[in-house]
Amino acid sequence: MSIIKGGAAGFNSVVFYSENFSSRAIRKSDGAISIEIIKRKIASKYERFIKRIPLIRGLFLFIQPIVTFWKVYLITCFLLIFVLLLSRWTSNDLVDNSSFSTITNSLYIAQKHFLQALAIIIVIFAVVIKLSNLGKYHAAEHMTDSSFESLKSLSISNIAKQSRIHNNCGTNLVVFLFVIYSILSLFISDFFVLIMLTICLAYEVFLLESTLLVPFYWIGGISQYLLFTSKPSKEHLEVATAAYKALVIEERNKRNG
DSSP, rough: OSSEEEEEEOOOEEEEEESEEEEEEOOOTTSSEEEEEEOOOOOOHHHHHTTTTHHHHHHHHHHHHHHHHHHHHHHHHHHHHHHHHGGGTTOOOOOTTTTTHHHHHHHHHHHHSSSHHHHHHHHHHHHHHHHSHHHHHHHHHHHHHHHHHHSSSHHHHTTTTSSOOOOSHHHHHHHHHHHHHHHTTTTTHHHHHHHHHHHHHHHHHHHHOGGHHEEEEEEHHHHIIIIIIIOOHHHHHHHHHHHHHHHHHHHHHHHOO
């Protein structure tokens, strides 16, 4: 069973987390790497119970980061509303403005053009990733975990040989969200119900390990390679390695008492 439960990249950092700890390595302005180990809050019995319930767990895990990182999601929502409002001048689907408020019109457009608006935001996000160090640290995160899982090695030379594509990347979940939303939208007209079911089903599919899903992982892999990662340098790999090593050591020390 893997010690590492997940990870994330920042503009100058990489974070990995295990069951008990999170480890964040940051490349400081002077070139040095600082590492911060934080003991994770133990999940309550309620949380552990919810995470074992199919469908419900996907919705719970979707809401959880929104509560934690509400500022980021709030900015994203404002961006989405802005995009939707811009589309008012080019949309022929809008209802009479005299009868509906701006918010109502925005929700109406959100339902009609949800995938297009989401795609625009993803493209904007991808541009930011490719033009910054975020894509390089994201790739370093993937490559470091792949090296440890497949080779039990955290040497820079071995990590540098790994693929930037990772099957557990959230990009694959986004692919499933798009596919399932497109299918369900043919049968469900209620936007709220459509979104909730999409999240629940997409997460369950994401957890499956089936050869039938290989084509979708190809799409996710291509998206990771072209849009959401960039080739890292030794400097980026060093940061990811530092975070990973510190977490493995901390977790092993705890398990060994």
